[in-house]
Amino acid sequence: MSTVIPSEIVAATEAVLKNADRPVMLHEPLLEGNAKKYVTSCIDENWVSSVGAFVDRFEQDLAKACGAKYAIAMTNGTSALSASLIMMGVQPDDEVLIPSLTFVATANAVSHANAVPHFVEVEEQSLGIDPVALDQYLRETVTSKNGLSVNKHTGRVIRALMPVHVFGHPCQLAALKAIAEKYNLLLLEDATEALGSRIGEQRIGSDGVAVFSFNGNKIITTGGGGAITLQDEETYKRFKHTISTGKLPHAWRFDHDVVAWNYRMPNLNAALGCAQLEGLEKFIAAKRNLAERYAKAFLDVKGARILQEPEGTTSNYWLVALMVDDGDEVWLEDTLTAFHNAQILCRPLWTPLHQLPMYSASPRSDLRLTESLVQRVISLPSSVKLNAA
Numbered sequence: 001m002s003t004v005i006p007s008e009i010v011a012a013t014e015a016v017l018k019n020a021d022r023p024v025m026l027h028e029p030l031l032e033g034n035a036k037k038y039v040t041s042c043i044d045e046n047w048v049s050s051v052g053a054f055v056d057r058f059e060q061d062l063a064k065a066c067g068a069k070y071a072i073a074m075t076n077g078t079s080a081l082s083a084s085l086i087m088m089g090v091q092p093d094d095e096v097l098i099p100s101l102t103f104v105a106t107a108n109a110v111s112h113a114n115a116v117p118h119f120v121e122v123e124e125q126s127l128g129i130d131p132v133a134l135d136q137y138l139r140e141t142v143t144s145k146n147g148l149s150v151n152k153h154t155g156r157v158i159r160a161l162m163p164v165h166v167f168g169h170p171c172q173l174a175a176l177k178a179i180a181e182k183y184n185l186l187l188l189e190d191a192t193e194a195l196g197s198r199i200g201e202q203r204i205g206s207d208g209v210a211v212f213s214f215n216g217n218k219i220i221t222t223g224g225g226g227a228i229t230l231q232d233e234e235t236y237k238r239f240k241h242t243i244s245t246g247k248l249p250h251a252w253r254f255d256h257d258v259v260a261w262n263y264r265m266p267n268l269n270a271a272l273g274c275a276q277l278e279g280l281e282k283f284i285a286a287k288r289n290l291a292e293r294y295a296k297a298f299l300d301v302k303g304a305r306i307l308q309e310p311e312g313t314t315s316n317y318w319l320v321a322l323m324v325d326d327g328d329e330v331w332l333e334d335t336l337t338a339f340h341n342a343q344i345l346c347r348p349l350w351t352p353l354h355q356l357p358m359y360s361a362s363p364r365s366d367l368r369l370t371e372s373l374v375q376r377v378i379s380l381p382s383s384v385k386l387n388a389a
């Protein structure tokens with residue numbers, strides 16, 4: 001049993017949330033500014049579907065916000081991840097290295113690409129993949145065949161590495177990139193939670209290929225939506241074409257040259273996205289301030305602290321995470337119960353994916369830290385509006 005008493009944790013949280021309406025939700029969108037105006041203009045102008053001025057504008061504004069060369073607006077983060085994996089070259093029956101400590105969509109995207117998720121361990125500073133543990137693990141697990149990394153135990157090619165920036169805290173991307181190069185792995189960032197976060201001065205999405213989500217609970221929302229950011233013009237053209245039915249431009253003919261998806265973001269959603277992007281910097285400032293207030297409130301709670309952005313990074317603090325030094329199943333259940341009794345709707349981390357029925361047979365490394373973290377991390381209410389409460 002943890003030494004940190006649930007009632008003390010709730011009291012410290014209450015000190016930050018004292019004026020907020022109950023129940024306090026985990027994360028609510030803030031739809032203000034030009035949201036109504038832009039969405040209404042789609043209806044007024046009769047441009048609501050997958051082609052329209054707001055889609056182009058959203059892609060340009062998003063690329064700018066991420067420091068990316070190109071952005072492709074899509075239906076959601078999951079489809080953006082799975083399509084990216086396939087378009088980058090993941091083949092059926094390949095393995096893709098991902099953390100077990102992530103939202104289930106990361107693994108589902110691998111499955112939708114007909115590949116197998118291969119779970120690896122995280123570290124405690126960012127909650128992202130641990131590069132030191134990964135290098136050690138691959139050294140033991142991989143043999144090289146024709147320049148490809150083959151899993152000695154399954155015989156499958158390990159084709160790609162997909163790190164996740166959990167809660168907006170940037171993972172150790174440079175070290176993970178070096179490993180990807182060393183083992184000849186494709187690298188795709190699941191940056192769905194990290195819009196606006198930075199590593200040094202570099203914005204997430206400004207390098208390589210990354211995927212974002214604009215689901216209702218993310219830092220900005222398009223209702224539902226996602227995007228790929230990328231830097232190379234040829235790749236951009238191919239990806240955009242392939243997620244847009246593969247239609248060849250012509251005034252009336254329906255000619256298509258690839259098996260393609262219709263994963264384009266509709267104009268209605270992009271209109272909302274344009275308005276939301278206008279508020280991004282303000283949202284991030286509010287979230288960073290809220291995280292700081294939580295951190296202060298927990299200074300006096302021994303054995304508990306707010307997860308801080310890793311050194312050298314700037315997090316968007318999408319979700320503020322509380323971490324205790326020791327914790328177990330009973331402590332977690334008691335604390336979540338105490339929170340819910342106080343109408344503060346906190347959430348635990350995700351059930352580790354290797355413990356879900358559809359992924360229990362997937363290959364994996366030692367995941368002891370993952371299994372420990374899920375018993376001692378709780379997400380606190382993190383809506384932008386709470387900063388004013």
Ligand SMILES: *Cc1c(COP(=O)(O)O)cnc(C)c1O
Pocket residue numbers: 076077078079102103105106164190192193212213214215225226
């Ligand atoms: C939200 C999320 C996704 C999926 O995005 P959707 O837009 O909901 O499909 C994928 N991975 C992680 C880590 C997420 O948080």
